Amino acid sequence: MGVVCVASYPVPEGKSGQQIVDVLQSRLEQLGAEKSGQFNVDCETYQSQVPSAQNRLVHLLHNSEQPATCFAVLDTGTCLVADNLFNLLMLKLKNFYPTRKGFKIESKGQRYSLGDFIIKIGSVTFGQNISFKGILVEVEYCPCMVPGDCWDLMKEFMQGFMGNCVENPSNYLKTKMDIMYTPADTIQQYLEHFKTFRKESLAVTR
């Protein structure tokens, strides 16, 4: 486990998501990256029905990189890292925290490795219709644990195949620059992006 940066990659008008994914993948392959399987990160949301925690949300996320773990993130930012059986506890809690129907969002696609880097190109799909929402690129630099120590290197690498859409660390990553990076931080970055995608698509349907 190293340091991970998750960035959104814009899809220009007139192009399909798949076309852009293909472009990114062929650039990586030209750089010498090798395919190393599929990945996915998914998120279900539960909303409180209890008076003692009104409108509270629990986001339950899974990352194929940590297959035995699930991450429960509250809207307060608290992230509980738990065994996979926590999923079943959420079912027990369904009278208090029912699922928000049609709110499932996930990013999945191809995983690549290239030297010390792991790159994942994910297509984000949302809702019951599994409609395409955008592209998230995840880059992990394995030998380092502190984001501040390797940010410039990661930025340079990412700009190499993504252009200038990565300029500064995200607000979340900025708060973690000089502390040890953990898998929960990757989940928080995905969640930030997922929230933005959901907001955008709900704004469109209204």
Add this chain to the structure above:
Amino acid sequence: MESMLAAMNKKIVPLQEYFLQGSVLDASRDILLHRLRGICDNIGGIEKFQDHEMVYTIGTNANNVLQLRARRALDDPEAPWLLRYVGEPDFGDRSKHTLVRSSIDVGTSDNLVQFLTEMGFRLDHEFVVSGHFFRKGRMKITVSKIYRLLQPGDTDKVEALSKSYLVELGVVTVSGQDQVQEEMKNFAEHLKPLVHLEKTDLRKLQQMGT
């Protein structure tokens, strides 16, 4: 989530606890420990534990309350926290040798208390439990004493609840493994007359208490 449900349907998730309970007076504890050391598997090294358990509830309506237990090891601060759901014990009929309850055990990070509180759970009660544990095949045996906390949250100042030790024999496994009850009954026979592990009808105990 789908894979978890699939695993549940295939009955490979350990969700059921078969258990028996009994108690032994303080004065006889060492003889029982001696017997257990003799007949249980040799796990080498530490066999002691000291845990702090906090019981949280959510919901106001009496029929619609869910209880979860948060446990941490006081003697091993590095160990993960344990979040546990335990269902109502099922007494079953005479042909069944043990009590059965559903059980979900989840290891978690150390911010569990903050997480539960923010979710709207309230602390119902807490206690410290300390004692010895043993293993025999897939069975777990604990001999432990329960202490109440003199001040909320302060695990250093505790007072024993009784002059005896709680003895529990349990197996957490997938559902429908009724043959394990026979194994447990035979094991309990080996501990007689030091301790009688029985399936106790907890509802009757509660009625006696009120």
